[in-house]
Amino acid sequence: MNRLDVAVLGATGAVGQRFIQLLADHPWFRVAEVAASERSAGKTYAEAVRWVLPGAPPPDVAGLTVLPLDAAFRSPIVMSALPGEVAKTLEPELAARGHVVSSNTSSHRMAPDVPLLLPEFNADHIRLIETQRKNRGWTSGALVTMSNCTLVAVVAALAPLMDFGVEKVHVVSMQALSGAGYPGVPSFDIADNVIPYIGGEEDKVETEPKKILGSPNGAGIDHAPMLISASCNRVAVLDGHTVSVSVGFARPPSPETIREAWEHFEGHEMARGLPSAPQRPIFYNPANDRPQPRLDRDAGRGMSTTIGRLRPCALLDVKFIALSHNTIRGAAGGAIFNAELVAAQGYIPGFNPVLATASASA
Numbered sequence: 001m002n003r004l005d006v007a008v009l010g011a012t013g014a015v016g017q018r019f020i021q022l023l024a025d026h027p028w029f030r031v032a033e034v035a036a037s038e039r040s041a042g043k044t045y046a047e048a049v050r051w052v053l054p055g056a057p058p059p060d061v062a063g064l065t066v067l068p069l070d071a072a073f074r075s076p077i078v079m080s081a082l083p084g085e086v087a088k089t090l091e092p093e094l095a096a097r098g099h100v101v102s103s104n105t106s107s108h109r110m111a112p113d114v115p116l117l118l119p120e121f122n123a124d125h126i127r128l129i130e131t132q133r134k135n136r137g138w139t140s141g142a143l144v145t146m147s148n149c150t151l152v153a154v155v156a157a158l159a160p161l162m163d164f165g166v167e168k169v170h171v172v173s174m175q176a177l178s179g180a181g182y183p184g185v186p187s188f189d190i191a192d193n194v195i196p197y198i199g200g201e202e203d204k205v206e207t208e209p210k211k212i213l214g215s216p217n218g219a220g221i222d223h224a225p226m227l228i229s230a231s232c233n234r235v236a237v238l239d240g241h242t243v244s245v246s247v248g249f250a251r252p253p254s255p256e257t258i259r260e261a262w263e264h265f266e267g268h269e270m271a272r273g274l275p276s277a278p279q280r281p282i283f284y285n286p287a288n289d290r291p292q293p294r295l296d297r298d299a300g301r302g303m304s305t306t307i308g309r310l311r312p313c314a315l316l317d318v319k320f321i322a323l324s325h326n327t328i329r330g331a332a333g334g335a336i337f338n339a340e341l342v343a344a345q346g347y348i349p350g351f352n353p354v355l356a357t358a359s360a361s362a
C-alpha cells in the first residue's frame with residue numbers, strides 16, 4: 001500500500017530487464033508501467049521482451065502492456081534505461097511534469113545542476129536537487145543520474161583514498177558484453193577476440209569521476225583536481241567490468257594503510273541502510289588471482305566492488321585490479337539506489353520511508 005509506483009523506460013533492454021528483476025521484491029517501489037520503442041509498444045511485456053536473465057519476468061510485470069514514450073505516465077518515479085539520444089529531451093520533460101527521473105543515460109550527467117550519484121561515495125550531492133528545482137522551476141520533479149558503469153570500480157577504490165591527494169590515475173578496462181546492451185556485439189566479432197575500442201567510453205571514465213569525487217559548493221560541484229587517462233576494451237565476458245588501475249598520490253600511503261581504508265570503508269552515512277545499499281561497499285580479496293568477473297561480480301548482491309592485487313607501481317605509486325557488476329551496481333541497481341536516496345531525503349512529497357519499510361516487513 002505504501003509502495004511508490006515506478007515507470008521503467010527502455011524496460012525490454014539489458015538494463016531494463018535488470019530493473020524489472022531488481023524491483024520485483026523491492027520494499028519501497030513497485031513496477032506499475034513499462035515503456036520501450038514503437039517496436040514493442042502495445043504488446044504485453046512478456047511478448048515484447050527477449051528475457052536474457054535467469055528465470056522469467058515476474059508475473060505482475062509480464063502482463064503489463066508496453067507503453068510508447070509519449071504516454072501520459074502516472075508513476076511518481078521514472079527509471080530510464082533509454083538510449084542517450086532518446087533520453088536527452090524526454091528526461092527533463094518528465095521531470096518538468098513532476099516525475100522524479102532516475103536515469104542511466106549519459107545525456108545529463110555532467111550538467112552542473114544534475115546530481116551524478118554513487119550514494120555510498122557522494123550521497124550529499126543529492127542536495128543539488130534544490131539548485132536544480134530553483135534553476136529550472138521544477139516543483140516535485142527532479143533528475144538524478146547514475147554514472148557510467150566502468151568507472152564505478154575506479155571511484156570505489158579512490159573514494160577512501162582521496163585524503164592522500166589522488167593526483168594521477170591510469171585505467172585500463174576489460175568490459176563485459178552486457179555493457180553494450182542486447183543483442184550488443186556480434187558473436188563473430190568478439191569470440192576469440194578483444195576489441196580495443198568502445199565509442200565514447202574513455203571520455204566518460206576520464207571526466208565523470210572528477211564530478212563524483214568533487215565537493216559541493218552550495219550551487220554546484222567543484223570537480224576533484226586529478227588527471228585520469230583511460231583505455232577501454234571489450235572482452236568476451238557476459239557481466240562484470242574489470243579495471244586495472246595505477247594511482248599517483250601527493251602523499252603516498254603505505255599498502256597497509258590503503259588496504260585498511262578499503263576494508264573499513266562503510267559508505268556515506270546518508271546511504272547506509274537504504275534497501276539497495278551494500279553492507280560492505282568494498283571487499284579486498286588477497287588471493288593473487290582475484291578479482292575475477294565470474295567469481296566476484298555478485299559480491300554484495302552485485303552492489304559491492306571487489307579489489308585485489310594491490311602492489312607497487314614503477315610509474316605511479318600503486319596499482320591494483322578492481323571489479324564491479326555493470327548492469328547491477330553500474331546501471332539498474334545503481335539507479336534504484338539513487339531513487340531510494342531521493343525518497344529517503346524527503347524529495348518525494350507524501351512518501352514515508354519508515355512506514356514503507358514497516359509495511360513491507362509486516
Ligand code: NAP
Nearest residue numbers: 010012013014015036037040081082084149179181182331
Ligand atoms: P539496450 O539493451 O539496447 O536497450 C535499449 C532499450 O531502449 C530497449 O528497451 C529499447 O526498446 C529501448 N529503445 C531503443 N530505441 C528506442 C526509441 N527510439 N524509443 C523508445 N525506446 C527505445 O541498451 P541497454 O544496455 O539496456 O542501455 C540502456 C541505457 O543505459 C543506455 O543509455 C546505456 O548507455 C545505459 N547504460 C547501460 C549499461 C549496461 O551495462 N548495459 C550500463 C550503464 C548505462 P525495444 O526493445 O522496443 O527496442
